[in-house]
Amino acid sequence: MASSASLKTHIELKDFLDEKVVLYNNPKFIESDPIQIPHQFSLKEDVEISGFLTATIAWGNRKMIINNAKKMMLLMDESPYDFVLNHTEEDLKAFDSFVHRTFNAVDLRFFISALQQIYKQDGGLESALKPRQAEASYQQSISRFKSVFFKHQHPQRTEKHISDPLKNSAAKRINMFLRWMVRKDQVGVDFGLWKSHNSSLLSCPLDVHSGNVARKLALLKRKQNDWKAVSELDLALRRMDSKDPVKYDFALFGLGVFEKF
Structure with missing residues (x-):
């Protein structure tokens, strides 16, 4: 006691x-804060995709993170969901000059194609990251998400940009993204968009x-x-x-x- x-x-x-x-x-x-990037959008899927890509590059200098996240949104014509669903190979050539620390054009191009598959085949990010009923945290669901994300042919180098908590990674960036999407605060910082998730597990x-x-x-x-x-x-x-x-x-x-x- x-x-x-x-x-x-x-x-x-x-x-x-x-x-x-x-x-x-x-x-x-x-x-x-980098959360300003998804706050530029109102469509749920735009918020999710812009948030996910911003969180993916959220390490290092915060101004640089924000500037490079803005560049990503410009490359996607400020309509990330439409771009993910409908882009062509030709559209992806514009990404050739993109780099944020170790995350480069090769990685970003694969992330766009993986997100397309997640929205077309796996029910979107909300569904792909949802914990199962008996799970007491996001440890298992983040690990499963990584497997889904990389289930198609991909550059080996790109795997390092999504952490696996089952390999004891703190998974800081994806936990931050989950906070943004799941946690509903009273003042409008975190979005609380994912009603099927539970903030007590964050x-x-x-x-x-x-x-x-x-x-x-x-x-x-x-x-x-x-x-x-x-x-x-x-x-x-x-x-x-x-x-x-x-x-x-x-x-x-x-x-x-x-x-x-």
């Missing part, structure tokens, strides 16, 4: 983090910033940012809010990036 001192500490920490969620989970957050997109802050706050002991660490942090965050644990991503990220906590 928890001692009164540890209970008090838990309540104080929750209050502290809840305040930070309110501070950072607001529309101003969108202005400097995991924190664990990166250097959120990991370091979580360790300083004793929410996480594990040193590596891998899926074992994600699972450990899940337990701590779900104790504070079992229905919306990943709202604390705003607190951890904000403390790390904006406050250098």
Whole structure:
């Protein structure tokens, strides 16, 4: 049984983090974050595809991520869903000069064709990423999604751009994309588009910033940012809010990036 001192500490920490969620989970957050890209669209499939492609390149400098995500949208005529469904080989030649760090034109061209197959054959991204009934997180569903995504012939090099939590990857970028699509907040940052999903199963997109802050706050002991660490942090965050644990991503990220906590 928890001692009164540890209970008090838990309540104080929750209050502290809840305040930070309110501070950072607001529309101003969108202005400097890659989530601004899917916010340019209103059609569900446009939001999904733009969000997925933006999250895929979301590592490194945030301004560079946003600029390169904008370039991708321009290359798709600002209509990502229509482009994914109806593009021709000729259309894809425009992608030849695209590069974001190690994600290049070869990768982007395959991602477009894989997304076409997912929307035409697999019920779209919402269906392809949905956990099964007994699953308590997205670990299995992300791994299954990777298999579906790469089921057709593909460049070997492109596989590294979708993580596999069953191989102990923290899968930060796809967890971030899932937060965007599944979590319904009250202020219009995350979209809550995927009604068939459950936000209680979401995991924190664990990166250097959120990991370091979580360790300083004793929410996480594990040193590596891998899926074992994600699972450990899940337990701590779900104790504070079992229905919306990943709202604390705003607190951890904000403390790390904006406050250098």
